[in-house]
Amino acid sequence: MARKLPLIHRYLRKDKKFPTVWCPGCGIGVVLGSLIRAIHNSGLSKDDVVLVSGIGCTGRMPVYVDFNTLHTTHGRALTFASGVRLANPKLKVITVMGDGDAIAIGGNHFIHACRRNIEITAIVVNNFIYGMTGGQFSPTTPTGDISATSPFGNIAQSVDICELARDCGASYVARSTIYHVNEMEKQIARAVTTSGFSVVEVLSTCYSRYGKLNQKGSPREMFRALKDQTVPIAKADGDGRISRGVFIDRAEAAYSDTYQTIVAKAREHDGGEPLPLLNPTRPGGTP
Amino acid sequence: MQETTTEIRFASPKRYIEESLIFKKSQLGEVGFLSGNEACAYGALAAGLSFYAGYPITPSTEIAEILSYRMPALGRVFIQMEDEIASMGAIIGASLTGRKSMTATSGPGFSLMQENLGYACIAEVPCVVVNVQRGGPSTGSPTSPAQGDLMQARWGTHGDHPIIALYPASVQEAFELTMVAFNLAEKYRTPVVFLMDEVIGHMREKVVFPKEGQIPVLERRKPPKGLERFQPFAEDGGLVPPMAAFGEGYRYHVTGLHHDPAGYPTLRPDEINRWFERVFAKIEQNLDEILLYREEDLEDAETVVVSCGITARSARAAARSARARGQKVGTLTLQTIWPFPEKVLRQLGSRVRRILVPELNRGQLILEIQRCVRNPEVEIRGINRLDGGVITPAQILEKLEERSWPGNSH
Known part of the structure; x- marks a missing residue:
């Protein structure tokens, strides 16, 4: 009897060469699996999903999956995604970014995507390090931790991605981990059906860089630590564990929806006839 | 007289429109008196511009102001982004959904755009990037003319790449060449840099608007529907691959990495070489059409x-x-x-x-x-x-x- 393939195989690109670029013990594949299942359960058509990424290990996610996929420049995923979403509001635009991609080089774009509350879902895979370039500290590397560029310990504070997103105006903000797959999947499913800007931060593991540099043990132990060192929001008691769960879920006016009211206002004010294309011709003519 | 909120909000662009021209079909073939920045904005609209993203910067800002007023009424998209990096990213994203896209800036902003301009080169995304030049380097002389960005337009983004850059010498040309810029971008799947001088941007001159059909408006070539397998960067029937829009059914991959004809990252020397040969050839073999000059x-x-x-x-x-x-x-x-x-x-x-x-x-x-x-x-x-x-x-x-x-x- 033929073994039934898991659901995710229906979404993987058959003509793409596998395996993935990710190291053994990496958590990114777990996030990709959850993302696929959440998209599937949300009933979205593959044709309508645009998966956008920046640079880094997480940035390699889109190439493997059968959506419209866009692997952009470092930190800029949200800018390309904003263009896609505004240009075609029927599309469901999801960005996948790492912590350095989303919050360091892309920090400004992240803030402004939140502020506009534009209809994009941002999955931020936070593994506390720049993995692809060999383990340099990122904005989420805990203070004191060792990295390839902080051999004596990271002296900066780390940023709380969820607090940042909430304070800047995102509609939906949640955090989970690759240990809590069901919880993550539910959060992503909710995020992709939210009308405004939605953020799901997923705490993940970088065994081969962050883990080794900071003696975090085996990948299994690192997975386990995500259970031990996090706590549901309702049970958080200030003992230093990181809160998991939904930080905000609010219905605010979203950007491209609101743009339609500007269109209506402009038409009312203008009263002019739409500017016609000057004699559209077939492609291949003389410019 | 008490002004309504709407009038206040539209005060500045309204002035531009009323003092120069309300560009309507009935006026094609007629004469206007406008600045180069206005001519560029209207030329872009006439060429089918349907997505503009930008960030304010002297001496290009009038282009954004005009389009913030005109684009919504036409059902097209205007967005002011957080910087020029974002503006360039947004127009590439929009172009991938099939829209004709543009941004406008000046020296410092053009420097910021170089990163994603390179992305548009490697991913062959049609778009128009207007640079109304000012004195540089750095903040330089924001309100003075300079022609210091010629080499930046050619080599500003890293790595070898072909580029098209047009340069108007009058307000009339600002209108006409903007239309040509869109045509070349769409036909050859390439970013087109539109270099203007501050003086051209701000000088007012007579413009005879081209009659309908005088300057054709080209659309990018799309793949036929229902293909078994669509290879977004394959040389099927020409050096310029047909371009599918996101959301129309061909789900393909776009990356800033060197890629194979299917769009997937590659490190194979033969595939990388072939890509370079093709993107240079698509420009070099069409110089008769691309090279414009006046003797x-x-x-x-x-x-x-x-x-x-x-x-x-x-x-x-x-x-x-x-x-x-x-x-x-x-x-x-x-x-x-x-x-x-x-x-x-x-x-x-x-x-x-x-x-x-x-x-x-x-x-x-x-x-x-x-x-x-x-x-x-x-x-x-x-x-x-x-x-x-x-x-x-x-x-x-x-x-x-x-x-x-x-x-x-x-």
Whole structure:
């Protein structure tokens, strides 16, 4: 009897060469699996999903999956995604970014995507390090931790991605981990059906860089630590564990929806006839 | 009289529209009086611009202001982004959904755009990037003309890549060449840089709007529907692959990495080489269509003034005066600055004795001319100005009449 393939195989690109670029013990594949299942359960058509990424290990996610996929420049995923979403509001635009991609080089774009509350879902895979370039500290590397560029310990504070997103105006903000797959999947499913800007931060593991540099043990132990060192929001008691769960879920006016009211206002004010294309011709003519 | 909120909100753009022109179908073929920035904005609308993203910067801002007013009423998209990096990203994203896209900026913003301009090059995404040049480097002289970004337009983004850059010398050309810029971008799947001088951007001149059909409006080639397998970067039927829009059913991958014909990242030398060959060939094999320039009095010319933008206006005036005084002077005005019209310059170099290159920089255009003109008998000289003023006809005339030119001593 033929073994039934898991659901995710229906979404993987058959003509793409596998395996993935990710190291053994990496958590990114777990996030990709959850993302696929959440998209599937949300009933979205593959044709309508645009998966956008920046640079880094997480940035390699889109190439493997059968959506419209866009692997952009470092930190800029949200800018390309904003263009896609505004240009075609029927599309469901999801960005996948790492912590350095989303919050360091892309920090400004992240803030402004939140502020506009534009209809994009941002999955931020936070593994506390720049993995692809060999383990340099990122904005989420805990203070004191060792990295390839902080051999004596990271002296900066780390940023709380969820607090940042909430304070800047995102509609939906949640955090989970690759240990809590069901919880993550539910959060992503909710995020992709939210009308405004939605953020799901997923705490993940970088065994081969962050883990080794900071003696975090085996990948299994690192997975386990995500259970031990996090706590549901309702049970958080200030003992230093990181809160998991939904930080905000609010219905605010979203950007491209609101743009339609500007269109209506402009038409009312203008009263002019739409500017016609000057004699559209077939492609291949003389410019 | 009490103004309504709406009127206050639209106050500034409304002024532009009313004082210059309300561009409607009925006015095609008619005459307007407007600035180069206005002409660029209207030319873009006429070419089918349907997505604009930008960030305010002098001296280009009027383009954004006009479009913030006009685009929504036309059901098209205007967005002011958080910076020029984001603006460039947004227009690439929008172009991938099938929309004709543009941004406009000036020097400092153009520097920020170089990163994603390179992305548009490698992913072959049609878009138009307007750079209304100002004095640089850095913040430089925001309100003064300069022509210091010629080389940046060619080589500003890292890595080898072809680029098209157009350069209007009048408000009329600002309108017409903007339309051409969109056509070239869509036809050849490439970013097109539109270099304007601050003076062209802000100067008002008469514009005769092209009649319907006079300048055709091209659309990008799309793949036929229902293909079993769509290879987004394959050489099927030409060097410019047809481009599917996101959301129309062909789910493909776009990346800034070197990629194979299917769009997937590759490190195979043969695939990387083939990509370079194709993207350069698609431009180099179509120079007849891409290279635009204007010649004046070249038939018997012994001296040619080669220039672009506002400097060309002074050059033409000076050349006419010189001719009236008996010198055989002609002008060549480059409207396409990149790719550089090598053959045109080489041929010119074989039949003239002197070439004068006035430009508002330390000598960028002249470098290309020295490279292309291989005849050692031809004397090539420049006039350079970087202090925020323009080169006047009198300056050029004076230079033309200098006794030190070979053959001028008698």
